[in-house]
Amino acid sequence: MRIPVSWLTEHLDIAEDTSAETLAEAFVRIGLEVEEVTHLSSVQGPLVVGRVAEIEELTEFKKPIRYCRVEVGDAAGEQQSQNIICGATNFREGALVVVALPGTVLPGGFEITSRKTYGRRSEGMICSMRELGLGEDHEGILVLPAGSAEPGDDASEIVGLDDAVIELAVTPDRGYCFSVRGLARELSNALEVPYGDPAVRSVPEADGPSRAVSIQDTSACSRFVFRRVTGVDPAAPTPWWMRRRLALAGIRSISLAVDVTNYVMLELGQPLHAWDATKLAGDVVVRRANDGEELTTLDGVERVLDPDDIVICDDSGPVSLAGVMGGATTEIGVDSHDVLLEAANWDPASIARMIRRHKLPSEAGKRFERGVDPAVAPAATEMAADLLVRHGEGIIDAGRTDVGAPSAPAPVTMPLALPDKVAGIYYERGVTARRLSQIGCRIEVSTSDEGVGLVTATPPSWRPDLAQPADLVEEVLRLEGYHTIPSVLPSAPAGRGLEESQRRRRAVSRALAHDGYVEVLPFPFTGEDVLDKFGLAAGDPRRRTLSVLNGLEAERSVLATTLLPGLLDSLQRNVSRGQRDLALFHIGQVVLPGEKQAEAPDVGVTEPPSEEQIAALHAALPAQPTHVAAVLAGRRENTGWWGQGRDAGWADAIRAAHVVAEAAGVELTVTADDLAPWHPGRCARFQVGETVVGHAGELHPKVVDALELPKRTCAMELDFDALPLTDERPAPQVSAYPPVLLDVALVVDSAVPASELAEVVRSGGGALLEDVRLFDVYTGDRVGEGKKSLAFALRFRAGDRTLKQEEAIEARDAAVDAAKKHFDAALRA
The missing domain is CATH 2.40.50.140 (Nucleic acid-binding proteins)
Structure with a gap:
């Protein structure tokens, strides 16, 4: 929120020499974040x-x-x-x-x-x-x-170059601060100076409605006001003082009618919409959209409406996307002289969803989704009408439409001494009632049957965030000043260091980073369409998701059951920005609901939950295991003077899983598998014992095309929590005796996995066989159709003596015999 100092101080009885820095410090003192103070007097010379x-x-x-x-x-x-x-x-x-x-x-x-x-x-x-x-x-x-x-x-x-502009970052719970009215009130409380509310104005009685309005869904709209001004000069210029204030607030001047609505919005916090009254056909209806209805908005885009959208309709159908953007058919044009001013109060959650669904952020939507004072609508339309009369030579119509009945704020009762108890200090008598009165609450002080002093505060219409005693306590504390609350650091207990799981997680992060991977923090939500692009079967457990009630993005509103969507989105975004060779990883939680997920009970905040409620809350929590995943694309090794580089491949994804396993101190068993979204012929399954802990390989070409990823993108994902956690840290044993190195080539059926053959060779070689490494695979006429030759390098060593050649050969022959027994392997000459 950007606002010029001259506009703020217009409603305050404050000294003329009060600096912008003084006002900024006052804002900070009562809990508002000031991002920047800009002085306009930076022009030097004539x-x-x-x-x-x-x-x-x-x-x-x-x-x-x-x-x-x-x-x-x-x-x-x-x-x-x-x-x-x-x-x-x-x-x-x-x-x-x-x-x-x-x-x-x-x-x-x-x-x-x-x-x-x-x-x-x-x-x-x-x-x-x-x-x-x-x-x-x-x-x-x-x-x-x-x-x-x-x-x-x-x-x-x-x-007005002697002015200054203060820019504030307004938190979502303080929507009233998106106006000069709200900010000036905050300054009056902080500086203890008189304040004049610009919304306090005479609103004359109406002689009938401006236009008949019917609200079909009162949950979507609690109040709707129309005020009509006729005979407005379409060519009348916006006065300079108004254009200047709008410009300093970051809003471009368009026309008098539009500028007036923006000005009143900034002044009072009530967004207005100006209609060309001659373009409205019949009575106005406020309702939810019907499935499949369409509306062309002011930006010229034809939008397909959602049944959750709130629309304003006339006899022709929807003519405005309520609270977000008006329709093109009723737009104020260069010849519009009959202006209908609308001020309404919309459901904040519905407006927030509409903004994200249609990707239409606006200054009006920013205020509506945080909550707008329902009592200010008549004053806002009256102020706008007066400005059109004063600067556009218009005439205010005798009628005014005002339908709907906003619910009154509920009173909140709390002990008078509760702020003292929360802050840990003693406030003077009367501070609580005085501070709550300053923010607009109606106060009643009483005594409970136990003799405890109570205060009942009825919040003002512009403060819907005051709903419980904790909210009132916060107001008292911030207006008294957070700096008055003593900071007492708790004594730190004797440290026990990191837990074993924390050490393992850090070790894995370091190992992947050392292997060339970059850690990223992807968006934690995904969409059902991504799971479709992954090619997941209908019964796949990864399709059981939980939706977020008020997601940040309508297209990505479900909790992720796998880390790959977020990682691949990060990879694709980097590629679109010119990066080509990428290796990314992330360690984070996924959410895996059960087939019949229990619902969480509403325990409230007035008293601690019971043991039964706590048990029900735990039962309603879905499984949230920690996973580790990595994705690769482009070159894994670059070409240079050192030699020819190579592209990342499925073997690199498998190698990433082994890096994780080595850092975690476990050993993985690798077998071939067929699981979406991986390529059926280039997918590996990882097991620890009999437990499947993850998969890796090259992504399916259809998945790559659907997600617009680089060709042959590879990925790995492991269930980190499924890897056994052990406290054993065996020191490596280094033998002082030389090894005996032997090679062996075995011919087996082409369907035999190399990893399984290597495991049989390892077990057959006995204790003397220290290492088995595959170094060559051959298929061709020399081994016959349907066969392949796998060549292994074997390293034999004894820990207590120099191994004889004959002993190593005997162990090698035992390994070959084991391969013959299990896979009908033949020793290749």
Whole structure:
């Protein structure tokens, strides 16, 4: 939220010399985060008002270029006018503009000089709002209202460059702070100064409705107000003071009617929508959308509506996406003179879902999804109507529509001494009641039957977040100042170090990082469509998901049952940004609901849950094991002077699993498998004993295409919690005796897995066989059709003596015999 200091202090009885830094410190003191304080007085040198006396259009260039003679009075000495090159076309002869004369330094260190350009000499610059630091509008230069100044006047004071802008980061529970009204009230509490509420204004009685309105779904809309203004001049300009305030708040000026609605929204916190009343057909109905209905919004996009969407309809159907964006058919145009002002109160959760579903964030939606004061709607429409009358020559219609009945805030009762107890300090008598009164609560003090002092606070309509005693305590504490609460650090118990599971997790992270993988923190949610692209069967346990009630993204609103969707999304995003050779990993929890997942009971917050409720809560929790996963794409080894590189392949994904296992101190058994989303012929299953702990390999080509991944992308995922945790840390035994190295090549059926043959050879070789390593695979005429030759390097060693050649040969023959017995293997010559 960006707001100029001059606008904030307009509603406060405060000293004129109060600095922006003082206000920022006051905001911080009561718990609001100030991101930046920007002073506008960064223009140095002569900045004056000029009148455009003559314009010469230079037509020999590809873009519009104007050579202007601008009267600047005596600001430039004896020379009463300056010749200036300008590319903007939104002004004409006689317009008042802001001129930076040679020697002026604009924000950003941009120095203005007299220079030759486009074949003419330019003696200064005609400034836009962005060039003056007043906003981001750069579509045209700043044109001042006629009669507001004379040529040669100092423009700094006229455009308000002595002002400052405070930018705040407003938390979701303080929606009322998205307005000057709310922020000024907070400052009055922090600085203990009088405050004038801009929403307190006379709202005259209405002579009938402006237009008949029916609310079919009161859960979607609790109040709806219409106020009509006729005879508005469509060409009436927005007054400079309003354009300036909107620009400093980050909102671009569009037209008087639209600017007025934005101005009132910033002032009171109530978003408004302006309709062209002549384009509405019949009565207005507020309801949920029907499945399949369509609406073309103001941005020209035709949107398919969801049954959860709230829409405003006339006889033709939906004409507005409530609280998010209006429809194109009722838009205020260049000839609109009959304006219908709408102020409504929408269900915050529904608005939040609509914004994410249609990807339409807006200033209005930002306020509606946090909750808007339902009592301010009539005052907001009345203020907007008065502004249209004052600046657009409109006439307020006698009728006003006001339907709906917002629920009154529920009173909250708490002990008067509860803030003292929570803070651990003693507050003076009357502090609790005074502070709660300052934020707008209606206070009643009483005594319980036990003689305990109680305070009952009825929250104001703009504070829907005050729903329990803890909320009231927070208000008292923050207004008294968090700095007054003593900070007492608890004494640290004697440390026991990291748990074994924590040490193992860190060891695995380090091992993968040392192997060239980069750890990422992917988005923890996924969508059902991703599971479809994975090709998971209908009964696959990974399809049993839990949906988030208010997901951050409508397309990804279920808890992930596997780490691969998030990792692959991170990989694809990196690829789209120019990265080609990637190796990413993540260690995190997945959520695996059971076939019949119990529902969690609502235990409330007024008293501790019972043992039965705690047991029910634990029973409702789904399994949340920790997994470790890795994905690879591109080159695994780069080409260089050291030799030819290679692409990442399925063997690298299997190697990643072994890296995890080695760091965890376990041994994996690897066998071939067929499991989505991996390629059927390039998928490995990992087991520890009889327990399947994960899979790795190359992803299926259909999955790669569906997710727009690089060709031959590989992935690995292990159930980290399924790996046995052991405290054993055996020291490596290094023999001082030399080994005997022998090779053996065995011919077996092509379907025999190399890992299983290696395991049989290892067990057959006995205690003397120290290591078995596959170094060659051959298929061809020399071994026959349907056969393959697997060559192993065997390392024999005795721990207590020098091994004889004959002993090693005998152990090798035993290993070969075991292979013959299990797989009908033949020794290849």
